[in-house]
Amino acid sequence: MDVQIDDERFERTVEAYSEIGGTENGGLHRLALTDSDKEARDTFVNDLEALDLDVSVDEVGNIFGRRDGAEDLAPVFIGSHLDSQPYGGRFDGQLGVLTALETLRTFDDHDIMTDRPVVIVNWTNEEGARFAPALLGSSAFTGRASVEETLSTPDEYEGTVTLEEELERIGYDGDRPCTAGDIHSYLELHIECGPELEANGNSIGIADAIYASTWLEVTVRGQSKHAGPTPMEDRQDAFAATSEAVRDILSIPDRLDDESVVTVGEVHVSPNKRNIIPGEVTFSIDFRSGSDTVVTEAKNEVERALTASCRNHGTEYDIAEIMAKDRTDFSSIVTDAIEDATNSFDYPYQYIESVAGHDAMPMNDIAESAMILVPSVGGECHSENEFTRMDDCLAGANVFANTTYTLATKR
Numbered sequence: 533m534d535v536q537i538d539d540e541r542f543e544r545t546v547e548a549y550s551e552i553g554g555t556e557n558g559g560l561h562r563l564a565l566t567d568s569d570k571e572a573r574d575t576f577v578n579d580l581e582a583l584d585l586d587v588s589v590d591e592v593g594n595i596f597g598r599r600d601g602a603e604d605l606a607p608v609f610i611g612s613h614l615d616s617q618p619y620g621g622r623f624d625g626q627l628g629v630l631t632a633l634e635t636l637r638t639f640d641d642h643d644i645m646t647d648r649p650v651v652i653v654n655w656t657n658e659e660g661a662r663f664a665p666a667l668l669g670s671s672a673f674t675g676r677a678s679v680e681e682t683l684s685t686p687d688e689y690e691g692t693v694t695l696e697e698e699l700e701r702i703g704y705d706g707d708r709p710c711t712a713g714d715i716h717s718y719l720e721l722h723i724e725c726g727p728e729l730e731a732n733g734n735s736i737g738i739a740d741a742i743y744a745s746t747w748l749e750v751t752v753r754g755q756s757k758h759a760g761p762t763p764m765e766d767r768q769d770a771f772a773a774t775s776e777a778v779r780d781i782l783s784i785p786d787r788l789d790d791e792s793v794v795t796v797g798e799v800h801v802s803p804n805k806r807n808i809i810p811g812e813v814t815f816s817i818d819f820r821s822g823s824d825t826v827v828t829e830a831k832n833e834v835e836r837a838l839t840a841s842c843r844n845h846g847t848e849y850d851i852a853e854i855m856a857k858d859r860t861d862f863s864s865i866v867t868d869a870i871e872d873a874t875n876s877f878d879y880p881y882q883y884i885e886s887v888a889g890h891d892a893m894p895m896n897d898i899a900e901s902a903m904i905l906v907p908s909v910g911g912e913c914h915s916e917n918e919f920t921r922m923d924d925c926l927a928g929a930n931v932f933a934n935t936t937y938t939l940a941t942k943r
């Protein structure tokens with residue numbers, strides 16, 4: 533059967549949620565567990581209660597709304613995240629949550645009773661922009677991360693509080709134990725955050741895998757001295773060593789695998805004064821590849837680059853890996869269901885590997901999982917320029933609703 537979502541209601545809902553933490557330039561500034569995230573959460577909980585769902589919040593603030601099935605079977609989970617990047621876009625995460633919401637509203641419109649229960653979820657702190665690393669809520673839920681460590685994660689954006697303190701402050705320190713139990717499958721819709729679907733003229737991307745990735749944090753230590761009298765040959769300039777290493781690190785994809793990507797996005801120079809030689813630099817490396825082996829090789833290349841540059845500049849370095857994710861291969865049970873739904877609407881589609889990480893990665897550890905991606909105009913993401921055409925959002929939502937129905941039907 534094909535169910536059709538309510539286009540106007542869906543558009544209205546996207547507009548309404550985009551007001552919460554909305555920026556002047558049409559983006560979204562709604563970091564995890566801030567006042568605006570609380571407002572979005574409150575709105576979401578109201579919307580779930582209006583559907584008569586059984587609403588619960590777990591220890592790390594993940595929000596669930598359960599719709600009963602005809603039988604007491606393992607449920608289908610659907611959802612994404614309501615938190616955003618700093619001055620990010622209104623589609624990343626939010627579109628997936630609202631698509632799941634529209635799906636349940638559509639089931640109610642048509643008096644659909646599924647065999648399996650369906651649980652809608654909003655994951656806490658997917659972005660990792662305020663509390664690092666990313667995917668905190670879903671990782672705690674699936675056992676990839678400990679609940680205790682998750683709760684003690686510090687706010688890195690501007691405050692000194694922990695995740696637990698912020699959960700308490702906004703009233704989302706729930707009492708549901710943060711454990712998964714038996715889950716049949718997980719479906720998530722997300723914007724592509726890359727240029728491929730648009731370039732190929734496809735409305736739907738069936739994500740059958742997610743790239744492997746690593747986050748490294750590097751500290752280079754030299755010595756702070758006067759920028760005037762200190763001769764060039766007597767310097768242990770931490771920034772000079774860093775810049776030499778970074779040039780090398782940024783060329784790793786060229787050397788190892790041209791489909792891999794590397795980013796040095798955060799650099800802190802100390803003391804960061806124009807007339808003092810930098811004594812210490814910390815910087816981040818984000819590396820992603822379709823192959824686990826390439827990620828391992830890349831880490832060796834990073835070590836090699838830093839060893840060489842620190843030798844040249846008389847400095848020392850440390851590397852900490854603060855996040856590591858293996859390649860994710862999604863379930864064909866879910867991708868087949870997505871493909872069937874896409875075909876029944878005749879939307880143009882392709883299979884695609886997601887370079888961006890998502891909550892579906894940890895969920896894939898415990899349940900049959902896959903994702904529906906919709907096109908990002910110009911590949912823009914994590915910025916206020918992020919945009920997905922409403923026709924593509926609607927196509928994604930229709931495919932989502934029908935895929936959810938298929939997964940929730942016993943066979």
Ligand SMILES: [Zn+2]
Binds near residue numbers: 613624625722
């Ligand atoms: Zn996201």
